[in-house]
Amino acid sequence: MSRLRVIQGGQSDAPLVSLKGITRVYGEGAAEVRALDGIDLEVRQGDFVAFMGPSGSGKSTCLNVLGCLDVPTTGSYAFAGVEVTDLDQVQRALLRRHYLGFVFQGFNLLARTSAVENVELPLVYRGMSSRERRIRALEALDEVGLLEWQSHKPNELSGGQQQRVAIARALVSGPQVLLADEPTGNLDSERGRDIMRVVQKLNRDRGITIVMVTHEEEIAAYADRTVHFLDGRIARSEVSKAQV
Amino acid sequence: MLRGSALRIALRQLGRNRVRTALTSLGVLIGVAAVIAMVTIGRGATARVEQDLAGLGQNLLFVHAGGGRQGGPSGGPPLNLTDAHSIAEQVQGVAGVAPTSQSAATAAYEDQTHVTGVVGADAGYLDVLTWTIGTGRAFDPAELLAGADVCLLGETARNELFGDGAGIGERILLGPISCVVVGVLESKGQNTFGQDQDDFVILPLETFQRRLSGNRDVGVIYVSAEPGANTERVQADVLALMTERRHVREGMEPDFTVRDMREIEDMLTGITGILTSFLAAVAAVSLLVGGIGIMNIMMVSVTERTREIGIRLAVGALGRDVLRQFLVEAVVLSVGGGAVGVLFGLLGSYGVSTAMELPFAVQPDVVALAFVFSTLIGVTFGYFPARRAARMNPIDALRHE
Structure with missing residues (x-):
């Protein structure tokens, strides 16, 4: 933990996330797959970045590395100046717990568990009292517009609503970065736009840094910057048209 | 994670699958109940033997012709009245x-x-x-x-x-x-x-x-020895007298036997003791089988809930949080089964003791031991499934269908 405290004291002009020469290799010998093959990337505090590319291009692997869910084979990953590749498994989990929020394509809510309890989940692991957990979870649900759905279980909610619960869950612990893996992939375009408006609001109003994987141009357009992946490398990086 | 909330999560999880929870606990329940019933009834039988023999008189000796063990010198001449009179007159x-x-x-x-x-x-x-x-x-x-x-x-x-x-x-x-x-x-x-x-x-x-x-x-x-007399001394004297009267040569096995009540008591309580230990051992095996049942169900549960484990790890749970969650579940299963098992074991042995007119000899230490043992079984057999859950890679766990 003491090493992670440094993060809060990091210089504001330095990039929040800095990847240098990141590779991620699965398997060995003939079965070797280079999912990431030399990635250099910087994300600044408050950025909204979209990753695009065909399947197998490495965009999801890169997101997992950023989220400390996966460990790069070689290269350097600095989060607010702290070298993540030096951290052990517990320290990476603590970094996730305190600074990162996740939203997945498949929502990944706990079944048979109410919306508000799903949102409370990250706080359970921070040793917070149940009263305080409930208050914070309700605030987060309110922020995604689902306050009156708090006691519904995931199977009683629409896909769009479930994804908003998932966003509230990512939000509740006050993360620096929200990592979203195809957040609109399971939704129709109208619900997708709905979700993107919520995400955009978090980025603009609360200054949360967002990194999002998508394969839809329309969704990527909500981001400030789009990074295109191909064969484990970054092919090009462009400022989104909507921002121009 | 707070300890209280781990227990709450475990209870809720087990509550969602009541039939499975009940069946899993049943193994430990039967094991604990069997151990307690066997030991309690066994001790009751031993106590009954001691009681009955005490009623016969502790100072009683038996003399009869023939060797003390099978295959020893058989028969020899039968006893006669003069033997009895000699014992009465010559042994103090x-x-x-x-x-x-x-x-x-x-x-x-x-x-x-x-x-x-x-x-x-x-x-x-x-x-x-x-x-x-x-x-x-x-x-x-x-x-x-x-x-x-x-x-x-x-x-x-x-x-x-x-x-x-x-x-x-x-x-x-x-x-x-x-x-x-x-x-x-x-x-x-x-x-x-x-x-x-x-x-x-x-x-x-x-x-x-x-x-x-x-x-x-x-x-x-x-x-019968006089009250307060040294029974072993009387027994030795009777043995010496009869050896002389029956001309048993030195170094030969005597062709008669002198037993005292305590020997018979020791033999009988020894037999019931061995039977009790044997039955308790059989019962302990069923407790072990109950533990393996818990491990089996926890393994299934970990596999079924792989996605849930992935979600928990992604939102910041440490491996040890997940380990504790599954361990608490296993311990709740075994302790719950153990507690009900203690109750059933005591009720069952009370019923059998009453029906067989045995004293109801509850052994608090055995009850405590069976209970502690059931907890240990939960920890031991819950540990491996829980460790498997804790060591999962969050990405693979999240992708699990």
Whole structure:
């Protein structure tokens, strides 16, 4: 933990996330797959970045590395100046717990568990009292517009609503970065736009840094910057048209 | 994660799958109940044996012809009355001596017949074996000396022949002879092995030898030591005297046996003790099987909930948080089963003890041990599935369908 405290004291002009020469290799010998093959990337505090590319291009692997869910084979990953590749498994989990929020394509809510309890989940692991957990979870649900759905279980909610619960869950612990893996992939375009408006609001109003994987141009357009992946490398990086 | 909330999560998770929870706990429940029931009933049986033997008199010695163990020198000459008189006269600390011979015969009175034991006894018999006269009287010295045709009945023999009648003064047939009933003994009830001790007829030894057996042999000589006398010393003296009387050469196994009550008590309690341990061991195996049942279900549960584990790890749970969650679940299963098992075990053994007229000998230490053991089983068998859950890679766990 003491090493992670440094993060809060990091210089504001330095990039929040800095990847240098990141590779991620699965398997060995003939079965070797280079999912990431030399990635250099910087994300600044408050950025909204979209990753695009065909399947197998490495965009999801890169997101997992950023989220400390996966460990790069070689290269350097600095989060607010702290070298993540030096951290052990517990320290990476603590970094996730305190600074990162996740939203997945498949929502990944706990079944048979109410919306508000799903949102409370990250706080359970921070040793917070149940009263305080409930208050914070309700605030987060309110922020995604689902306050009156708090006691519904995931199977009683629409896909769009479930994804908003998932966003509230990512939000509740006050993360620096929200990592979203195809957040609109399971939704129709109208619900997708709905979700993107919520995400955009978090980025603009609360200054949360967002990194999002998508394969839809329309969704990527909500981001400030789009990074295109191909064969484990970054092919090009462009400022989104909507921002121009 | 707070400890209280781990317990709450576990209880809720188990509550979602009640049938599975109940079936899983059942294994440990049966195991714990079986261990407690076996040990409690076993200890009750041991206590009953001790009680019964104490009723026979702790100071009692038995002398009979033949070696003490199988394959030893067999037979040798039978005992006789002179042996009994020598013991009474020459061994210090002897309170009473009762030479006896025993056989079986059909007793008959009018149209009632009953096969019963027949004991030939002399004056010392009732005192040495702690019998008391219920109605009528004991043999008088003249009857004993003359071998008169008189007899005493045990309560069961009286009941079989006379029903509600007292029987005193009536003449009964006893095999080839007949005798007049002069007294009936107080009932002693069943002995340790469920045998009816009251089912017999006593004749004067002289009558028995002369008219029933046709020889002067004595089967068993009962010797009672004086209260406060050193029984082991008396036993050693009887052994020495009989060795001399029967000309057993030095270094030879004696061709007779002297036992005291304590030896028999030790032997019997030893047997019940071994049986108790054996049954408890069998029961402990079922407890172990119950533990394996828990491990099996926890393995299934971990696989089923792989996605949930992935979600928890992604939102910041540490491996040890997940480990604790699954471990608490396993322990709740086994402790829950164990607690109900203790209850069932005590109820069951109480029922059996009451039905078998055994003392209800609850062993608090065994109850505590079975309970602690069931908790340990939860921890031990829950640990491996829990560790598997804790070591999952969050990405793979999240992708799991």
